[in-house]
Amino acid sequence: MTKLGVFFYRLLLALADATPAFRAQPELVSVKLGRRFLMAIAEASPAFRPPPVSASSPAEIHPQPRLAPETPPASDIRMRHPGPGWGRHLGFLAPLSAALSVVVITLSVLLVSRFTGQSLNAGAGNPLISVASPYAVLYSPGSSAAEDAVFSPDGAALAVASGDGSIYLWTLATDAFTVLADQEGRGAPSIAFSPNGTVLAAGNRNGTTYLWNPATRKLVTTLRCPGAGPINAVAFSPDGKELAAVSKSASGSACIWAVPRGTRVASLPREQTGFSSAAFSPDGKILAVGGLNGVAYLWDPATSAMLGELRVGELSSISSLAFTADGTELAVATSSNSTSLWNIAPQRLIAVLVDPGRGKGITAIAISPDGRTLATADLDGNAYLWKLDTAQLIATLSDPNSDGITAVAISPDGRTLATADLNGSAFLWNLPATALSTPVPAPSTRRVPRIVSVTTYQQGVLVYFNIRYTDPSHNAEGFGFAGVNGSGWAEENHPFSDPSYGIPGLDSIAYPFNLACGTSQQYSSEVIAWIYDTAGTRSQPATINLTCK
Amino acid sequence: MWWGFALWGLAGAAAARAVSCAEAIPRVKGPPWRWPNGPGGGLYALSVILHCFVGMSVTGAAAEQTGEFRHALIALGLGSAASVALKMLSGYTLALLPRPPGGDSAL
Numbered sequence: 001m002t003k004l005g006v007f008f009y010r011l012l013l014a015l016a017d018a019t020p021a022f023r024a025q026p027e028l029v030s031v032k033l034g035r036r037f038l039m040a041i042a043e044a045s046p047a048f049r050p051p052p053v054s055a056s057s058p059a060e061i062h063p064q065p066r067l068a069p070e071t072p073p074a075s076d077i078r079m080r081h082p083g084p085g086w087g088r089h090l091g092f093l094a095p096l097s098a099a100l101s102v103v104v105i106t107l108s109v110l111l112v113s114r115f116t117g118q119s120l121n122a123g124a125g126n127p128l129i130s131v132a133s134p135y136a137v138l139y140s141p142g143s144s145a146a147e148d149a150v151f152s153p154d155g156a157a158l159a160v161a162s163g164d165g166s167i168y169l170w171t172l173a174t175d176a177f178t179v180l181a182d183q184e185g186r187g188a189p190s191i192a193f194s195p196n197g198t199v200l201a202a203g204n205r206n207g208t209t210y211l212w213n214p215a216t217r218k219l220v221t222t223l224r225c226p227g228a229g230p231i232n233a234v235a236f237s238p239d240g241k242e243l244a245a246v247s248k249s250a251s252g253s254a255c256i257w258a259v260p261r262g263t264r265v266a267s268l269p270r271e272q273t274g275f276s277s278a279a280f281s282p283d284g285k286i287l288a289v290g291g292l293n294g295v296a297y298l299w300d301p302a303t304s305a306m307l308g309e310l311r312v313g314e315l316s317s318i319s320s321l322a323f324t325a326d327g328t329e330l331a332v333a334t335s336s337n338s339t340s341l342w343n344i345a346p347q348r349l350i351a352v353l354v355d356p357g358r359g360k361g362i363t364a365i366a367i368s369p370d371g372r373t374l375a376t377a378d379l380d381g382n383a384y385l386w387k388l389d390t391a392q393l394i395a396t397l398s399d400p401n402s403d404g405i406t407a408v409a410i411s412p413d414g415r416t417l418a419t420a421d422l423n424g425s426a427f428l429w430n431l432p433a434t435a436l437s438t439p440v441p442a443p444s445t446r447r448v449p450r451i452v453s454v455t456t457y458q459q460g461v462l463v464y465f466n467i468r469y470t471d472p473s474h475n476a477e478g479f480g481f482a483g484v485n486g487s488g489w490a491e492e493n494h495p496f497s498d499p500s501y502g503i504p505g506l507d508s509i510a511y512p513f514n515l516a517c518g519t520s521q522q523y524s525s526e527v528i529a530w531i532y533d534t535a536g537t538r539s540q541p542a543t544i545n546l547t548c549k
Numbered sequence: 550m551w552w553g554f555a556l557w558g559l560a561g562a563a564a565a566r567a568v569s570c571a572e573a574i575p576r577v578k579g580p581p582w583r584w585p586n587g588p589g590g591g592l593y594a595l596s597v598i599l600h601c602f603v604g605m606s607v608t609g610a611a612a613e614q615t616g617e618f619r620h621a622l623i624a625l626g627l628g629s630a631a632s633v634a635l636k637m638l639s640g641y642t643l644a645l646l647p648r649p650p651g652g653d654s655a656l
Contacts, residue, residue, distance in 0.1 A: 007592075009646065014588035014596035016639035021573045021581035097571035104567035108560035109625075112553075 146420030147189045148364075149407040152214070153197040158409070158418050159214070160426045161188040167202055169214055172428070180212050180219075190233040195240040199259060203231030209245045211259065221262045225255035235278040235287075242301065246275035246289050254278070254289055256301055266304050268297075277320050282327040286344065290318030296332050298344070308347045312340055320364045324388065325371030331388075335361040339376050341388070351391040357382050364407045368414045373431070375417055379404035383419050385431070397429055449476040449531040451542045458549045461519065462512040465544045469507055469531045477536075479509045481529040484543065489513070489527055517548035524548070551612040554624040558608020561628025562601045569636075603635045604628035 013019050144163030151158055160168045165187050167180040180200070188202040188210075199220065200212045209223040209231055225231075229249025236243055242265065247253040254268035254275055268289065277290035280301070287301040296310040296318055312318060316336035323330055329350065333339040337355040339362060342348065355362055357380035366375045367388070377383040381399040386392065399405050403421040410417055410431070420426040453468045469476065478496050483489030496504045503510040509531075516522045528541040573581035582593035608627045 009643075009649070010588050010592050011596065012639050012643045012646075014592045015599060015635060016643050017569055017573075017636055018640060018643055019581075019587045020585070021577045021583075021587040022569060097574035100574075101564075101567040101571035105560075105564040108563050112556045112560045 144187070144424055145422040146406055146424050146426060147187060148191045149409050149418050149420040149426055150191055150193055151409050151411045151416075151418065152193050153195055153412060155412045155416070157214070158426060158428070159191055159193065159200060160407075160420050161191045161202060162424060163187045165204070167191060167200070167212070168426075169200075169217075170426070178217055180214070180217055190231065192234045192236050192243075194236050194243075194259065195238060199236075199240075201234045201236065201243055201245075201259075203234040203245050205230040207231060207247065209234055209243070209257075211243075211262070223255075223257050223262050223264075225253050225264070225267070228253040228255070229274070232274070232276045233278040233290075235280055237280045237301065238282055238284045242284075244278050244280070244287055244289075244301070246278045248274035248276060248292065256287070266301060268299050268304055276318055279321040279323055279330075281323050281330075281344070282325060286323075286327075288321050288323070288330055290321045290332065292317040294318060294334065296321060296330065296342075298347075310340075310342050310347060319362055322365050322367045322374075324367055325369060329388075331365055331367060331374055333362040333365045333376060337361055337378070339365060339374070339386075341374075341391070353386055353391055353393075355380075355384065356393065356396075360404065363405060366408050366410045366417075368410050368431075369412060370414055373410075373414075375408045375410060377405035377408040377419060379406075379422075381405060381421070383408055383417070383429075385417075400427065401425055448473075448533055448537050449539045451529075451531060451539055454529070454542045454544050456544065456546060458517055459512070461514055461517045461522075463515045463517060463546045463548060464503075464510045464512045465527070465529060465546065466508060466510040467529055467531070467542065469509075469539065471507055471531075473533070475533040475535070476507075476531050477534045479511070479529060479531050480538070481511065481527045481544075483525065484528050485526045487525040487527060489525065493532065513546050515546060515548055522548050551609050554612035554621065555605045555609025557621050557624035558628030558631065559601050559605035561608070561625040561630075562604025562632040563597075563628075564625070565604075565629040565632040566597050566600050600632045600635055604631040607631040 017023070144166075146160050147163055148161040149158060156172060158170045158172060160170065162168065165181055167188060168177045169180060170177045180202070187205045189205065190203040192201045193199070193214075194201070198213065198215070200214045202210045202212065204210060207224060207228045207230060209225075211220040211223065212218070213220050223243070223245065225245060225247060227249065228245070228247035230247060231245050232248040234243060234245045236259070241258060242256050243259045244254065244256045255264055256266040256268070257263060258265050268287075273291045273293040273295070275289050276292055279288050280286070281288070285300065285302075286307060287299045289297045289299065291297060294312050294316050296312055298307040298310070299305065300307055310330070310332060312332045312334055316334040318332055319335050320333040321330060328344055330342045330344055331339055332342060337357065337360075339353045339355070341350045341353070343350050353374070353376070355376060355378050357378045360379035362376050362378050364377045367373070368375075372388055373394075374386040374388050375383055376386065381402050381404055383397040383399075383405055384393055385395040385397070387394055397417070397419065399419065399421050401421055401423040403423040403425075405419045405421050407420040408417065415431055417429040417431050418426055419429070449469050449471045451467055451469045455466045457464050457466065465481075467479065476496070478494050478499070479502065480491065480493035481489065482491035492500070494500045494502055496509065499509065499511075501512050511529075513525060513527075515525060524545065524547040526543065526545050528543050530538040530541040532538045570581060573587070577586045579586070580590075581587045582590050587593055588596065605628065608624045608631065611627060612624065
């Protein structure tokens with residue numbers, strides 16, 4: 001046998017525990033260790049002798065070794081008897097080796113627990129997947145309940161608003177915090193970072209909205225909405241140029257200011273109800289405001305025109321609102337323990353997610369940046385993660401303090417969830433990979449737009465093509481074309497939202513080409529054109545002959 | 550966090566190895582890896598590393614594919630089971646090979 005062969009043979013012996021030292025594996029380890037332990041005790045104490053092990057006792061009923069039984073070499077037999085070295089300490093070896101294995105197992109568990117932040121029983125009882133205990137705990141020094149928590153836009157800090165009026169600004173990399181405190185100490189039920197992170201707005205129970213510079217911890221300005229009671233929610237527009245603040249006063253008050261100047265640009269119509277929450281759509285064209293009467297109002301922030309009302313619950317108030325990343329859907333949480341998912345255009349109810357808790361009411365919701373995961377939190381002390389596309393509950397996170405959770409936020413990278421509770425603590429959780437996965441739609445379910453007809457028409461020197469297409473999955477994003485057969489048109493792609501010279505219609509697009517029609521230089525051309533969807537997948541191209549009539 | 554479960558699998562495999570070693574020590578009244586009683590220190594260490602690697606890999610892959618386990622204890626058990634499976638597979642492979650003349654100790 002070659003050296004390499006010997007090496008692998010001996011490695012196999014080691015892997016299979018097939019050397020004489022390890023060859024007793026058919027015997028139950030526990031029986032073996034227990035018998036050795038008893039024998040060790042017997043040797044140490046002459047007064048105690050274990051009963052002789054009969055052939056029919058379980059310890060002697062061994063299956064035959066799996067490996068080919070053969071008479072072991074003399075050297076093997078010799079090794080089974082106490083040698084001059086360790087053999088003297090036979091009485092200690094069994095308990096020592098048992099203790100060694102216990103130590104190794106315990107150390108392994110402790111090390112992995114510490115390294116991963118997971119306890120060994122992590123995940124027990126969760127609906128589908130395990131979410132470990134929080135990997136960080138931010139204990140606010142004050143004794144007041146946390147009222148809101150938001151991540152900074154760069155994800156490096158977490159701001160936690162406390163009921164005593166303090167705002168704790170945690171730097172997550174160092175676990176250090178700074179405090180922003182209003183002078184009156186009446187609490188900030190809602191806080192929000194501007195999209196560029198330079199302003200932190202805090203709506204206060206005294207009816208004032210404070211704008212802070214989080215870098216310098218200086219108060220930039222204060223804003224007051226006429227007639228406003230305690231400010232319940234603040235929200236920045238996506239471009240960061242406007243700030244909406246809504247009040248819980250019975251007459252209802254909602255103002256929009258230009259920031260950071262603090263000039264009031266709009267006051268939304270009063271609705272004879274207080275407001276509890278506010279959220280701008282990602283394109284900034286809709287301001288959704290949740291009413292204490294269970295109605296979510298959709299306003300155009302530019303004109304203050306009412307765009308619609310979503311009647312969510314007659315007997316409950318709206319506690320939180322959140323738009324999906326693409327702005328097509330709005331999640332509305334109510335105090336009646338359900339979160340409803342609404343399509344914005346047309347306005348229709350898509351799904352209702354019922355909180356599995358004991359029914360103390362949902363306090364906050366957040367949607368992940370990719371728009372696939374919804375986090376809800378309730379006063380029972382649980383936060384839940386839901387898959388938005390299937391409305392399926394995927395995980396439960398229980399507040400370690402067993403207190404009601406008052407705020408929930410998802411980091412900008414979508415990997416961390418923050419919860420804050422009535423005890424004033426904030427917890428950071430690693431979101432499970434399942435919640436983060438970005439499933440690719442199955443080919444059978446995602447249908448690409450299809451061109452159904454192509455016509456051309458002439459206007460002056462221009463010849464237009466007019467493409468009609470079907471869009472079964474409602475995901476057509478734009479159109480494109482390129483010259484073929486010697487035509488010099490370079491490839492162009494334009495979204496329907498910015499179609500260049502194109503004229504989008506209902507499932508149609510027209511685009512002009514200057515063929516110098518009616519002049520001495522008029523010419524013909526040939527292009528292929530296509531429709532592409534949100535995933536960038538193109539339809540089957542259509543070949544179009546462009547000629548002057 | 551599949552890698553967290555992979556570490557639990559590694560711990561499970563290490564635990565299985567520890568039990569195996571603890572079982573062998575009283576039997577041979579000495580270090581069980583010493584040749585010819587055991588495979589030799591280097592090979593024994595290599596076999597422990599391979600066992601732990603297999604336990605970690607199998608558990609990590611299962612966690613990644615299944616969207617993580619409901620319980621970290623499952624990962625610990627899977628790591629141990631992977632180690633035991635490797636041991637059995639190696640035993641079956643060994644049984645298929647011709648024994649060296651003079652027995653294993655003659656190598």
